Amino acid sequence: MNNVCETTVAGRKLTVEFGKIGMLSDAAVLVKYGDTVILVNANASEKPREGIDFLPFSVEYQERLYSVGKIPGGFIKREGKPSDKSILTARAIDRPLRPLFPKGYRNDVQVVCTVLSVEQDNLPEILAANSASIALCLSSIPYSEPVGTVSVGMVDDNFVINPTVEEREKSPLNLTVSATRNRVMMIEAGGDEIPEDIMYDAIMFGFEECKKIADFQIKLMEVMGKEKKEPICFKVDEAIEKEVRDFAFDMVKEVMYITDKDERNQKLDTVKEKIGEEFNEKYPDNLLDIADVVYRMQKEVVRNMLLNENRRPDGRTFDEIRPISCEVGLLPRTHGTGLFTRGMTQVLTVATLGALGDVQIIDGLGAEESKRYMHHYNFPSYSVGEVGPLRGPGRREIGHGALAEKALEPLIPSEEQFPYTIRLVSEVLSSNGSTSQASVCGSTLALLDAGVPIKRPAAGIAMGLITSEDLSHEEILTDIQGIEDFFGDMDFKVAGTEKGITAIQVDTKIAGLSKECIKTAMNDAKKARLHILGKINECIPAPREELSKYAPRAYTMSINPEKIRDVIGKGGENINKIISQTGVKIDIKEDGTIFILSSDKLSADTAIQMIENVTRDVVIGEIYLGKVTKITNFGAFVEILPGKEGLVHISQLDFKHINKVEDIVSQGDEILVKVTEIDKQGRVNLSRKDAIKESANKED
Structure with a gap:
């Protein structure tokens, strides 16, 4: 039997279908929001998994490129490993749901969110988060606390729920809030230096809408929910x-x-x-x-x-930050380095500058197709004093790298200001609490050391929480270390500048955060952030005026956009010739702006001259030094500018009568010629006689 229920979120219809598809799953729901459609399947094992001490809960977010009418790129025309975006989305869906399962429940639980159709105005990741909660609530799995999720933007100083593409482009805030009917469960935010009071109001604005979505899920459970199974929870003898x-x-x-x-x-x-x-x-x-x-x-x-x-394990006060040290310029051959140490947490970030053509190409569901600023994060086992295999980045590394990237993104100069692709790599050397926020600080140092003119330095800090069983008593901790994170109730990471917040990531191990906790954590984080920014400014107060001698230099020139095809040439012949002869990297924009990247100024100047020659117009009356490219019985063809040829008729080769063209010139010769005519079809006529005569007159 197919059950259908509807509600309205931000003025758009949200439809839930249950019972029509996925008959063998415990719960399979098809959820539609505008033209965005998500299928969520929720299942659990019949028995608890033996020999573990955690909830084996997994969330998978599967992007299907057919949902946006795309065929995957590359040689293998099907989806492969999850994209970074899908991994980040899966983590964001997991975090608010995990704490709400019964304590001691150790059955395997899997939620699979498959994106079937995407309308860019209605983000699939937001719909998937709501759909995952709906599927769990409607299933027989012992989970029954609905979680609502919304996106919050800000347009003309007004908050907007689930902003459209146009509204997102205008918004300096990109906030995701997940909450139950009573408390906030998860916060994920990026912003263009948003003040704490505005960020708090935005979170509360989203919280109110989350309550409505949670209430809708309660009604769904009453109408179509399955009977819940009695959980088998681990309990010690x-x-x-x-x-x-x-x-x-x-x-x-x-x-x-x-x-x-x-x-x-x-x-x-x-x-x-x-x-x-x-x-x-x-x-x-x-x-x-x-x-x-x-x-x-x-x-x-x-x-x-x-x-x-009122005592911390290492003896600090609740608002005390561990000792901090900052260093730059550690590695001689890299473009920029920053070493940030806070207590026993230490991160080394290395900055690399590349050509605009080095951008990362994104084959995903969103409108974004490339990234010129990237941040990557590595967390080897030695950072916690352990032995382990070295593999590619896992979900944690991808998540932490993305958070630090988000924190610095609003501060990166525009392509026009700084025509480079920027890659940061944070190596965690030692870990005892919030390496992601240490990587924000290390990345700021590396950018400044590399001479990147960022808007302002950024720093980050992680706040913690300890609550009583009934949640009536809570204590906020600044700069949590490993043991406080491990045994505590919250990891509240805040990054930003002296002016405001650029990134937040919050997750909790309890049934949500109070309003007072959120406000206090953000305000205390600001005090800590300003303290850390002071240490960064003591180390390096401004971007270096000169780039590293090992960093490539960027040169910019502009041409008529109609001349772009001349620079590229047939099949890329011209541009490849310039690159092979000079060794530079070249990027051309549609407006005619050309970026040339080279470590050698002479090579860059040569490339610029070659481009200028290619884009120069042939002018009647001007003399050119050209190269004979072809000989016929009626004359010689001469290349006077790259890709531009003209004909010297046999009668115009010399003052005397000649029988054969070869008597005067051979293929490959360089000769002076004068442009005498350009006909209506663009054909160029040249004269060697006139060029010789005019040159002789100038010498006289």
């Missing part, structure tokens, strides 16, 4: 828990009060060994129970320390 706690709680508490991280970890390993010696043989089938008890004892001690004793 009470007798084992009591034994382990009686034996080890005091030892664990003593260790967790050690402020030095290395010493604390070493002592904790010793305590775990003692616990293992005491209980592993006695309870060989309950090792997961024992590990869970140890984990919860650590968590209990740390949270009590923070919430009730």
Whole structure:
């Protein structure tokens, strides 16, 4: 039986169909918003997965290029591995849903969002987030807390829900809010230096709309929802828990009060060994129970320390930032480098400048087709003192790299101001809390060191949260380190400049954040950001005036747009000739602007001269030094400018009568010729006699 329900979001119809397709999935919903259509399938395993201590929940966001009428590029004409955009979307859908599953639920749960049709005014990623919540709520999976998601823009100082393409182009704010009927679950934001009070109001504006979408999902559950299965939740044997706690709680508490991280970890390993010696043989089938008890004892001690004793594990006050150091110019051959260290978190960012043709080509569902500014982030296992395989970037690396990229994007100079493609790579050298925000700081240093004229320096910080069980008591932490992130309730990352916020990413492990928490976290983050910006300014107060001697130089020239085809030549013959002879890189814009990139000024000047020659008009009466390209019985063809030839009739080769053209010139000779005529068909007639005569007169 097919069930259909409708509502309105931002003045546009949202339609949910359930029961028509995907009959074998626990829940399969087809959700339409305008002409954007998403299919979401939700399924869960019958039994919990053995031997794990987490919820095995996965969200997949599948882009189908047919949804925008495209055929995939490259040799393999089908979709391959997920794009960065699809990975980021899947992460954004996952984050608000994961904390709302029953605690201890360890069945495999998979939500697959497939994009079937896209109307650019209605973003598929926003619809997919809502559809994922709808599918889980309608399924028999023990999940029943609806989450609404909206995009918020700002046009003419007014907030707009789910802005259209035209509105997004005008908006200095790109905000995504996910929330239940009671609390905000997730925030993802990019902005052009948005003040904290405006960002807060925008979040609350989105929150109100999320409530309406959540209320709609409640009605859907009443009309078409399946009966929920009773969850099988992991629970430790009470007798084992009591034994382990009686034996080890005091030892664990003593260790967790050690402020030095290395010493604390070493002592904790010793305590775990003692616990293992005491209980592993006695309870060989309950090792997961024992590990869970140890984990919860650590968590209990740390949270009590923070919430009730106003003490942090490393002894800092709640608003205190760890010691910071900034360095630039570390690597001699790179174009720019920045080393940022905050406590035991350390990131090295390297900036590389390239030609505009080095942009990243995007084969995706959006209107954007290329990127000239890129940020990539690497998190090797040695950064946390561990051994592990070195593979390509995972979801975490892609997510953290995108966040830092978003933080700096509004500050990157325009193509006209700085005609380079810019790539930043952040190498995490040591990790103990918020490497993504450290990479924002390291990237700012690297850009300044590379001489990139960014609008202003940016910095980032991560805020944390500890709450009581009933959520009535909460404490905000500035600059959280690893242990506070691990045992805490929130990771609230804020990046920006002295003027405002450029990026936010917030996720939580509890049933959402209060309004007071959001406001306090943003205001405290601003104080911390200004402190870090002061350290950056002490290190390098402005972009370097000169680029690295190893960085290529960009030269700009303009030509008549109608001459672009002359520069390119037939089949690219002319431009390839210029590039091969000079070694430069050339990018041509539709308006006739030409960018030339070269590490050698002489090569660049030569390329510019060659382009000028190609685009020069042949003028009647001017004398040119040309090259004989072809000989016929009636004359010689001479190339006077690149790609432009004229005919010297046999009668115009010499003052005396000649029988054969070869008596005067041979193919490949360079001769002076004068333009005597350009006929209506554009054919050029030349005279060697007139050129010789005029040259002789000038000498006299």
